[in-house]
Amino acid sequence: MSMLRTLFLLVALLLAPALAAESPDTGLPAGAEAAKAALESSPRHGEYVDVALPGGGKPIRTWVVYPERKDKAPVVLVIHEIFGLTEWIRAVADRLAADGFVAVAPDLLSGLGPGGGGTESMAGRDEVTAAVRGLAPDEVVLRLNAVRAHALALPAASRKSATVGFCWGGASSFAYAAAQPALHAAVVYYGTPPAAATLAKVGTPVLGLYGGDDARVTATVPETEAEMKKLGKTYETHVYEGAGHGFLRQQDGREGANLAATRQAWPATLAFLRKHLG
Numbered sequence: 001m002s003m004l005r006t007l008f009l010l011v012a013l014l015l016a017p018a019l020a021a022e023s024p025d026t027g028l029p030a031g032a033e034a035a036k037a038a039l040e041s042s043p044r045h046g047e048y049v050d051v052a053l054p055g056g057g058k059p060i061r062t063w064v065v066y067p068e069r070k071d072k073a074p075v076v077l078v079i080h081e082i083f084g085l086t087e088w089i090r091a092v093a094d095r096l097a098a099d100g101f102v103a104v105a106p107d108l109l110s111g112l113g114p115g116g117g118g119t120e121s122m123a124g125r126d127e128v129t130a131a132v133r134g135l136a137p138d139e140v141v142l143r144l145n146a147v148r149a150h151a152l153a154l155p156a157a158s159r160k161s162a163t164v165g166f167c168w169g170g171a172s173s174f175a176y177a178a179a180q181p182a183l184h185a186a187v188v189y190y191g192t193p194p195a196a197a198t199l200a201k202v203g204t205p206v207l208g209l210y211g212g213d214d215a216r217v218t219a220t221v222p223e224t225e226a227e228m229k230k231l232g233k234t235y236e237t238h239v240y241e242g243a244g245h246g247f248l249r250q251q252d253g254r255e256g257a258n259l260a261a262t263r264q265a266w267p268a269t270l271a272f273l274r275k276h277l278g
Helices: 002-020 032-041 087-098 125-133 137-152 168-179 221-231 254-277
Strands: 046-051 060-065 073-079 102-106 157-166 185-189 206-211 235-240
Touching: 032 087, 046 087, 046 137, 060 087, 060 137, 073 087, 073 137, 073 168, 073 254, 087 102, 087 157, 102 137, 137 157, 137 168, 157 168, 157 254, 168 185, 168 206, 185 254, 206 221, 206 254, 221 235, 235 254
Parallel strands: 073 102, 073 157, 157 185, 185 206, 206 235
Antiparallel strands: 046 060, 060 102
16 A cells, blocks of 8 residues: 555656646646746747847847647737746747647847847846836837748748737737737737727727726726727727736736636637637
């Protein structure tokens, strides 16, 4: 009996990293604490590539993850939070690849850090967030356009593309829906909308996912809904009771409300992407 118990414990220890690699529900992206384990245990092919910028300059360091499927897959650009390209964003990209998409996560700070580096070259979170806040909207669009073009040219990619963004990246995802007319869908996780005048330029369906206890962002939803409806634009929204800002990353927060929101938001994300990307 003691030998069997020892064997059981050994098996449990071997399986622990894999069990911790995802959120408490299989099929959801990992939360922040489990992101590293999720990346280490992923069976999918992920790699860094350097994407050239039009006109030269430091290339955009980009994490690309491929799905395991026979046919060509749609492209999803994963736009990072104000914290730059982190393990958590890379793990979200990996989860999107598991769900059948070519997931592409650019470091939009590439070339802007010490020595021409990006997020990884900066001294700490304060330096990263200041640099992200300093990104000009036109520069963000330029960089996203370069990454999107690179991704769509991959042999494994179909000709359809979407964005998924978080916090600052959520706002950027919404803004990009107005800047890139060939985009097929945009998903906004707890990001603010662009100015009302810009909404008229949105040419793709938008999905907004918000925490009920995130009034800074969620208070913008009703007015944006009304404006998008007036313009004849598709803007599907979900506000999750009790969830806070950043609920997909901090799934263990808000006494279970963040995880409850994640359990609803991620399937909604996949359904929306599949509907519009095929």
